[in-house]
Amino acid sequence: ARRALRDAGRIERTRLERRLEKLIALHFNAKGQASTNSRAQPSRRASSFFDIDIKELRNLDAADLWKNMMQNQITPGSKADIRAQEQSITPWENDSDVSQCPLCSASFHPITNRKHHCRLCGRIVCSLPAKRGQRPVTCSLLFIADKKTGKIEEVGEGVDYGVRRRSSMGPQNKGKEKEALIEEEKFLQGVRICRECSSILKRQQHRQEAFHVPTYARLYEAFINLEKQIEDALPVFQELLLALNNDDQPTAEASAARKRLLEAFSQYDSLAKRIRTLPTPGPGSSQDRVQAAILTRASVFLQKHMFPLRTLPKPKKPISSPITEAETPVIDPDSNLAHVLQPLLEQEALLESFVEEAKAHRKFEDVQTLKSNLREIRSEIDKVLANADYEVHRQNG
Template sequence: MTEGNGRWLGSASSTGQHDRNVEAVTCPVCGNELKSLRKLNVHLDNVHGFNDESASDVDSSRESSVIGLNTLVQERTHERQSKGKLKMNTSHWKKPVEGKSVCFECGCKLNARNGMINCRKCGELFCLRHCRNAIKLNENGEYDPASNVWCKCCHKCYINRKGYNDYGLTRNITQAFAKIRKLKNEDGELITLQLENRLLRLINGIIQLHVRHQSSVFATFRIRAGIIALERSIVEWKDDQMATQCGICSQPFGLLMRKHHCRLCGQIVCDRQETRCSSDIPVLNLMSAAPDLSFENVGNLKAISDLSTGVRICSSCLRYVFAKRKLQFSKALKLPEILQQYENLHNLETLVVNLLPRFQKALDSIHNAPASDETAIQNLAQLRRKLLQNLTLYDKLSKSIVQLDTKSTAEKKIQQSIALHASAFIEEKMLPLKKIPEILNPVSQKVEVTTSSDLLFNNLTIAEVKKYREELMVLNEQRYLVENMLNSAAKERRFEEAISLKTNLSEIDQNIVHLESKLGDEGF
């Protein structure tokens, strides 16, 4: 059987010419490299089970013979078909048009490079990149989880199937987790209570031995012997021969690392300084660290003031007994001075942040009003004055915090952070106040004099003198703040900011000179 040009179908010359015109493609399932798109489609249908059984058997067998599939693959295909493989209805599939078909998802033109495949559910044409999902379908292309046939589908059909969940099957185990956590917390509380009782019995026994034998000639030996017997009666000690390594850090014992028993749990631990698995703590220190426990003879300080006996306790027992007490004790301590000052600084910062929107709203209302209201102008000037006063106090307080003596590296870092934050805050919030609003600028205001009896010096009335004095006071305060900011910017070499601040300072000076010339002798 020959083609139109006289070559045998399936011959080396025919297939070789076809393979040279088409680039090799890779199977998206198993990763095998195939020589053409047709070989890839037949490979997916016959080897991986994504076969299109509704197409005619004659066409598929002809395709297999054309691309030169071996008889083993054909035998497997017939084997699957004989077992009752799914024959899907393809009437809803979109027919491909050579050179014109595009991917329904990305719109790229479908060819041998990117592939061409129908979604078995919606029937649209896709490239191989956008038709990678697989779901179970019946012969009509409908989702059927009970079916045992997996079919290729697009992402949209995959996520729109009934019961789809991005995170898979979920199960709420909050109640079970809370129950386990409660049990663990209860177990921890029981362990803590047990260790506290042992510590209480041990310290009370040591105090009793000390009070009983302190006047004896052999007090040291008798107290020591009594403490050893007492410690072994509190908790059973583990056998030394059974322990080859520390029960906490797991380091093996040797000549340079001795074995020690914890007096509260009986565990064998080491005493290395690096890990602090156990510590010999004086009795008086333990009593002061747990003042809520009912120790004996606490009121008689003279009887136990010279008590120097120590108790060996492991780090695990210390954590159970004293960790919570240490946290509560640190909470009850007075805050360092730097944190107290920062709290005041934070309150001032909150006040400025709350005043600025009111100032901006009052300024906008005056600019938008057809005729300026005297009450609104006075309210605006009062808000501006409050803001300047608070910013001045904020600046002084931040400088006082920077000058405080720090007692640790942590406090030094906190001090530096506060200084940077305060500087940035002042520079940011001073922007709306750097320039005098036009409504408060006395240059553009015209004074109307009604009677000559109201005139004082330089043709000014009493009300005008009062008003100009208030404006002059505000300008002086503003000049002080801007001058401090200019000096700070010059020291920290922020030259661009220093230039703008210098310009603002010159404008303020001009306004001050103008007001002082108007007031004359009535100024201050």
């Protein structure tokens, strides 16, 4: 019995999900609306008087006769046509069979509490706001779907049982064309469903969110993976440094490890800056704060982990360098010296990666220019370190 109930629930849920897809296609699919509006008119007469059986004519009064004629003269794309298509998707409950809302027991009234049909199950419910003790939540809700992306969004009550699209334009988009502003204020018709059918809507929203991952979320995942790779590679690099035994020249393995780390740091920095420059709903929004926090995290990470790369003796470095690697002071990442060196070290790492890339593409003129810039950066770094060493000796002396 339990399995039968579970199967019945799954069948009912599947049926409601199909109805939801049809309703979205009916109301928010541009192609579907175009095809509905362009349906060919019937070749018979517009008046339905000639379609009425003579025998039925005797049993109809003037009001019923006029009603039948108007029902058969529905214009494609009109409200009456949309309603007829909605009823073909979901059978509606008869108005005369219901006198109060089945969810909150509020009595219906033609003016103060009108009847509304749920477009998924066909049941009649109210649209009254939430009220403590009677309606903890509303008995029905409206939703819209984006015609391009199909994204479903719940919206509040509006004029004439419709809704207005919530403004999503930030201050940075004020210069957009007037057409975008007109579209932003365009009046939309919401589709109503009851509270008990809202789980079907939320289920569909969850599926959409699972398939449509934001760009910054995908980049952040790559950012975290790269950070983990760097953290895993740093201990290996430190072991290679200890194995040098203060040799003048590094081993090929240590040089290759340093090169890989520099390239990883360059990619890490580029990813953080790319995430920060992605468009956001507006300054101060949650997404904007998240992207700013990611850039801050990257800066702290670079300051903390890029300094060990300076301890590896560079090949072909002149012996007469004013500051030897053995004399390089241990730098506190939180010191003023660290903040001065940080941008210089980042530039050095980027230039080294650019030099290797230019060599790989055989752009020898660019290689010479980049090497010249690299020498200037290294000279500036040596000056900063020399001044720091001088200050240390002066204070100790």
